[in-house]
Amino acid sequence: MSSASLDNVRPAPPISSKLWRVPGVWVGGGLVFLFVFAAIFANAVSPYSVDARFGKNLPPSWQHWLGTDSNEKDVLTRVIHGSRLSLVASITSISCAVIIGVSLGMLAGYKGGRTDMLIMRLIDIWLSFPSLLIAFLVIAALSPGWIAVILAVALINVPVFTRQIRAEMLSLKHAGYVESSIAAGATPFYLVLFVFLPAVTGTIWVLATLGLGHAILEVAALSFLGIAGDPSHAEWGSMLVEAKEHLAITIWPAIAPGVAISLTILGFNLFGDGLRELLNRRTRSF
Amino acid sequence: MWGVLLKRLVQAVATMVIAVLVVFLALRILPVNPVMARFGQHAVPEKIELEMERMGWNKPVWQQALAFGNQLLHGDLGESFARPGERISVRLGEALSATLELTLAAMLIAVPLGIFVGTVAAIWRNSWPDWISMAVALLGVSVPVFFLAICLILAFPSMPTGLRKPPGTPDFHTGFYFFESLVTGNFRMAVVCGRHLALPALALSTIPLAVISRVTRNAMLEVLDADYLRTARAKGAGILRVIARHAMPNASLSVLNIVGFQLGVLLSGAILTEKVFNWPGLGNYVVDGIRDYDYAVVQACALVTAGIFVVLNLTLDILFLLLDPRLREGRQS
Numbered sequence: 304m305s306s307a308s309l310d311n312v313r314p315a316p317p318i319s320s321k322l323w324r325v326p327g328v329w330v331g332g333g334l335v336f337l338f339v340f341a342a343i344f345a346n347a348v349s350p351y352s353v354d355a356r357f358g359k360n361l362p363p364s365w366q367h368w369l370g371t372d373s374n375e376k377d378v379l380t381r382v383i384h385g386s387r388l389s390l391v392a393s394i395t396s397i398s399c400a401v402i403i404g405v406s407l408g409m410l411a412g413y414k415g416g417r418t419d420m421l422i423m424r425l426i427d428i429w430l431s432f433p434s435l436l437i438a439f440l441v442i443a444a445l446s447p448g449w450i451a452v453i454l455a456v457a458l459i460n461v462p463v464f465t466r467q468i469r470a471e472m473l474s475l476k477h478a479g480y481v482e483s484s485i486a487a488g489a490t491p492f493y494l495v496l497f498v499f500l501p502a503v504t505g506t507i508w509v510l511a512t513l514g515l516g517h518a519i520l521e522v523a524a525l526s527f528l529g530i531a532g533d534p535s536h537a538e539w540g541s542m543l544v545e546a547k548e549h550l551a552i553t554i555w556p557a558i559a560p561g562v563a564i565s566l567t568i569l570g571f572n573l574f575g576d577g578l579r580e581l582l583n584r585r586t587r588s589f
Numbered sequence: 590m591w592g593v594l595l596k597r598l599v600q601a602v603a604t605m606v607i608a609v610l611v612v613f614l615a616l617r618i619l620p621v622n623p624v625m626a627r628f629g630q631h632a633v634p635e636k637i638e639l640e641m642e643r644m645g646w647n648k649p650v651w652q653q654a655l656a657f658g659n660q661l662l663h664g665d666l667g668e669s670f671a672r673p674g675e676r677i678s679v680r681l682g683e684a685l686s687a688t689l690e691l692t693l694a695a696m697l698i699a700v701p702l703g704i705f706v707g708t709v710a711a712i713w714r715n716s717w718p719d720w721i722s723m724a725v726a727l728l729g730v731s732v733p734v735f736f737l738a739i740c741l742i743l744a745f746p747s748m749p750t751g752l753r754k755p756p757g758t759p760d761f762h763t764g765f766y767f768f769e770s771l772v773t774g775n776f777r778m779a780v781v782c783g784r785h786l787a788l789p790a791l792a793l794s795t796i797p798l799a800v801i802s803r804v805t806r807n808a809m810l811e812v813l814d815a816d817y818l819r820t821a822r823a824k825g826a827g828i829l830r831v832i833a834r835h836a837m838p839n840a841s842l843s844v845l846n847i848v849g850f851q852l853g854v855l856l857s858g859a860i861l862t863e864k865v866f867n868w869p870g871l872g873n874y875v876v877d878g879i880r881d882y883d884y885a886v887v888q889a890c891a892l893v894t895a896g897i898f899v900v901l902n903l904t905l906d907i908l909f910l911l912l913d914p915r916l917r918e919g920r921q922s
Binding site: 428430431432433434435436439440441442443444446447516520523524527528529530543544547550554557561562564565568569572573 | 604607608611612615616618727728730731732733735736739740742743852853854856857860861864865872875876878879880882884887890891894895898899902
């Protein structure tokens, strides 16, 4: 984008006028809200305490809407409580990814030259390996546990932010208002905090929302593989792997966390795509 | 063209060297002493000392690195940590061919089906075939493959899960049981192995399927509006001929591109699918390695995977050079 097109844009119509035309924001936002609500008020909305024991593998009934699992625990309660670990792990790792990724992207885009080449080559190498392989290395090096999982998921998600922010920095650097604040003697610190960061905030939100969807999936996947934290914690991935062993007896302990993961990821995907359309950000779609 | 090729080759070698270094260092900064992890907390110190000596873990890091590099150059991946005496290359070879067969089968389902669905969606754009394919694609990226795999097991309870072939069947020459049976004309065995392969491959195929169909649709839409297609239609070519001879070759570049990008996602998916079906592939091997603190295994798996990816990416680059005349002449598209 040339500097002329940035300077001569017409004022965008207020976002509220576009909101009703993007159903994804509503449906996705609703799903995300439901999930966050369940996580925060898990103790209040779940019918039983998380470790209460009932009968083994009970079918769904009025007492236990989704039945009980092989550990005699209520499936609905565990699914509601499971949203907590997923949410905390995902938000923490995406926050780390945003901080690392945006810093690297800004540095690469602003400095250019050697720094840019070095960072982008590293990111290219990073991206050329399957994400699970990177996660495995991190977890093997730190030994299995939630901290390792969070760090692994954060590192997997860094390249997306770096690439996009760098691309925007390249055009931003030559925008009229940026050039004039540089000419007016703005320090790099001021530039980053008050000029660049506000300009890329929308992009960060869109990418972070989509990234949260990925993070939920990756966290569940790692704990499904049994290399996350304590498998007895209420967590969707470990519930699934536990339920997989008892499919012949009861299917609900497997269906419930699986549907919960899918709906949450669907919610973040729809919400992120809708947000992108609303904020008119051009980023990758899948 | 040769200049570009040479540059790619140098990049590939550099990537591989960095990968070896990263893998080596990552597993040497660990807080857990792997020998201690194996013998437990209360092991006799002399015994630990002896084992460390034997594995060469008490030498300085740079000496270990040299020894490791030397070992790699001789094509030796070392021996398992948790099971002393077990050569990693043998087990890894079996696991790798199992994963490759699964991935190949999934691609054989996903590519034709994805291109077909995408083309249909592009022709009837903004009507129900398009909407259905879009909904399916959205579901495809939202439903985790390990949950989908469990649903498939529930939907087809009579299909075998677990091993790759029934116990007692004779050994194969290659690790590709299904494809080998097909090629050697042993169709009864092909059916047996195919039944073991069907559900894992079907589950895994949904990952590339969703993306391939969407990319095909968009690429087709772009091409279908082009002037040269209108000319072809005006000259009396039927819609099928136009799509097969004129639109498809141009759209295929985008599809190939996305298949290349999807390989990493596909391998991650394969690891998860293997876990559900107890498929004895790379995924199960490396996950067991992580849990047993068997760093030699993790290291070997990571390196082999990295190697495969470097080679695959290089192959795709060369394919692009051959297929896209603009790249061949050194112009940027």
